[in-house]
Amino acid sequence: MTSPILDGLNDAQRSAVTAPDGPVLVLAGPGSGKTRVLTRRIAWLIQERGVPPWRILAVTFTNKAAREMRQRVEGLLGEDLKGLSLGTFHATCARLLRREADFLPLTREYVIYDTADQRALIKDVIVGDLNLDEKRVQPNRVLSAISALKDEMITPEAYQPQVYRDEVVKRVYARYQERLLLNNAVDFDDLLMRTALLFEEQPEVLARYQRNTGHVLIDEFQDTNLVQYRLARQLSGGEDNLFCVGDEDQSIYRWRGADYRNVMRLREDYPKLHTVLLERNYRSTQLILDAAQAVIDKNAQRTPKNLVTDREGGPEIVLFEAFDEEEEARFVVDTIATLVATENIEPGECAVMYRTNAQSRAVEEAFIRAGLPYRLVGATRFYTRREIKDLIAYLRVIHNPEDGVSLLRIINTPPRGIGSKTLDTLVTWAGQHDLTLAGALAALAADPDAIPLGGRALNALAGFAGMLEGWRDVRDKLPLGDLIRLVLDEVSYRDYVDDGTEQGADRWANVMELVNVAAEYPADAPLSTFLEEVALVSDVDNLTEEANAPTLLTLHAAKGLEYDVVFMVGLEDDMLPHARSLDDPEQMAEERRLMYVGMTRARQRLYLTYAFQRLIWGSTEVKMRSRFVDDIPVDLVLSARPDGSAYRRATTWGRPSGRTPPKITRTGDSAPPAQQFKAGQRVLHAKFGEGIVIESRPSGADEEVSVAFEEAGLKRLIVSFANLTLLDG
DNA sequence: TTAGTATTAATTTTT
């Protein structure tokens, strides 16, 4: 009678897994095993209830979560579950729309536009099509207005603006959608909206999917938006077997349309909702939980939870005030090194979290100077890098000729004599003849005199069109990796990006990385699958467990992850809470949840750091400790000194009232230590090999040297970390 | 007319 599916679960978890059919809501605190419950529920439905896998649709927040969940379910059941659909909302909808393209004003070859593509298109609509002033009608603002409308499934035709500004939004929105269709493209929001609209307008299509979907399970329910909620309702509509797992306190994507009030909606829409509360935490120490609880308790409008664990006590939270971001980063790296050396902590079990990607730089530099490896999530995400976007644009244009945004991107990249003037004439002519850019190119191929252009421009255009045609001819005959190599070769892309600098070499390495990814792609997979995957992967998806090194990531990216040791850096007002959130209580509540999410990632140790002053956009700003830090009971916290030793604070936080910066005295300024190295000396480094010292200067109590390595190039190193050996000099 | 260079403006979080 007992099944391994229920092994090791507590009563609350078990009651969730075995809940009767119908709508279920699992409200779960951090570390309470909610993803585990979802996994077991799927296995339980298949094994104990005899539900065929193809009748189950499970939705996760990231592709990585989906991958891991599939592995676990298959592990539990000991079989391949090919029929089980498991993925993000976006990926699920993208596949569905491709299958149902006949019902849409799109072809199967449609492409997915990311934020940068959207911005390029909307700018062209505002400035090019509607002749509006870019300063008055800001692309970003209009885009987020459009996104909000799409979230509510309001089409341009249905939109009834109340004020003049929205009148403009309506016009831009209408034209933007037109242009998307002309390009045979959709944006992220369209994926969801078009699917939900399709279900509404074509009941027989919905009925077909409902027959194939008896059970819908959703992870991270607090971060679903309105369309996603409607999709979930539509798909589970036949039998109302909707299983939602989430935590209001971890809702951190409001700015993207996520609405934790979906939890309330669920309660209203399903009076028979079966609710399970999971409060027992299996991750953090009680001390960390108490601190996190104290922070989140200040938020109103939530289901109060009482987080408990068996792991009583635990080491105090360590708070460190650095002089600036450099010292802060050094403290983090020093502490990790010490923990690894003395406390038997794995480097891979440490994470450094920050509010904005820009903050990673200082931390990265500290790691580099110490000569220690690290893993970076996000920052300039792989698929948004210039060279990668270029390459993807080539593939998109080969795949979908109508993709004007991508065509415009690559038509003169690398430069091939098709400059702004030529493009202007071409685009204007296309507009006059009601053609797309692709149409104009085709017309030109048929009759070179059709468009008033000089011979040089015509030559350049013909050359480009010829290459494009050649690629389309071989598209289905060559493996993807070879196709990309052919394109790279014919446009001499390497000469273009690899300019001999270090960054140039990096860029080319990125290109080769993409070639490798593509080469591993199954030979029979259509280009559309590859492009779709590339559009919908996130950076965390590629986070591998291979390298045993600390992870650097934003608080948003940290959702769903956990580490033995967590450092939260930049805990200053204006950073967390972010300056742009200060005037909106709803946004402030979200910033607080972000703090809570970060704290509850830690299993054993939590370090909170802030800087007295910080370099922002090239200028130094004096900062104040984050108000959220002050909400932690002071007796749970030890303060650290730069040398790593810690002391207990007075019984109150003693928050300064003003912002008068005290006199700045840097340690080490008065008595610089004797320098070991000087310019011209030859040195040996364990990793970088031999090099010559270019410069040496005191840095705090330490010494910083610039060394030109024969292999690795110019590096800046901290002497006490770098383990440099003097060869001669 | 194009391509390369100098200047200036701008930076939350991401499927």
Next chain:
DNA sequence: TTAATACTAA
């Protein structure tokens, strides 16, 4: 620090 834009040489 990067990205977009204005300017200048070829």
